[in-house]
Amino acid sequence: MPEPAHSAQRLTTLDARPPCLATIEAVVAGERTDVTCRGEFDIGAQALQSELYAVLDRSATGVDLDLGGVGFCDCGGLNLLLDLRREALAQGKTVTVQAYSPAVGRLLDLTGARELFVTEDSGNSDAPAAEHAPVPDERSQAVEVDQELRLEVDQLRRAMRTRPTIDVARGIVMATFGLSAEDAWTVLVTASQNTNTKLHHLAQDLVGAVHGAQVPEELRQQMAVAVAKVRDAGPESQSPLPRPAV
Missing domain, CATH: 3.30.750.24 (STAS domain)
Structure with a gap:
């Protein structure tokens, strides 16, 4: 149940x-x-x-x-x-x-x-395929676990390090264009994908602009395109009471 x-x-x-x-x-x-x-x-x-x-x-x-x-x-x-x-x-x-x-x-x-x-396609231990799956030796398992843990630590550190800048950038987009938190996030992600720029690098550019730094022209154009796309989607896609960026 x-x-x-x-x-x-x-x-x-x-x-x-x-x-x-x-x-x-x-x-x-x-x-x-x-x-x-x-x-x-x-x-x-x-x-x-x-x-x-x-x-x-x-x-x-x-x-x-x-x-x-x-x-x-x-x-x-x-x-x-x-x-x-x-x-x-x-x-x-x-x-x-x-x-x-x-x-x-x-x-x-x-x-x-x-x-x-x-x-995992064979998450159920009762599946027939799991009975005949090859079992790696202990050395291979130890190496794989070590690599996996190292990768996870790197990802955790990256997320913890870049989160404040990304959240500040989302707040800037919300305040500048009058968007909800969800739509501001969509704008950031869309612009990141269209400019082939890592999200935290894009966020740094936007935060830098607040202090007088120049925003790359391509980023300015793609931000404008993303904002227009979100607005064209209609009011139903936006929250009536924007949630503060975290």
Whole structure:
């Protein structure tokens, strides 16, 4: 039976923490647990950490995430996923992503974290194919685990290092063009892709412009195109009450 979903928590006048606008639903599937996530994975989603850890603790071999219902994900959400994966490795378990929304897919691509959540087609130990799968020797396993941990540490450090600049840049876009947090994020990601520029490098350019630095002409053009595209999508794509950048 599905476990109760985590209720979204709204800010109160006495609670300065960011609101949690995400939910999860866990269903045990043999030795693994399927976890369906919905809503917005930002810094407020850190409220889900203890619940995700509890789901991981109760699973035998790990959890499989369905992120198809996550409409927004930033570095705060990515850190939540990376923390869960690190905890799973410490327990000798795995965390995989079985499905993800375009917003999550873009973030995984931009940060290079996609390979950390490779989908496992044979997650069920009862599958016939798993019985005949070749078993690597202990030396190969040790090398792979070491490389994987090194890669994860690098990704965590990059996300922690670049997050403040990216969030400041999103705030600049919100204030300059009167966009919601979600639409400002879309503008940044679109401009990043169209100029073939890493998101944190693009953010540095925008933050630098506040202090008088010159923004590259190509970036100026692509930002204008991205803003126009978001506005042309109509008011239904924008939040009536913009959420502050985190």
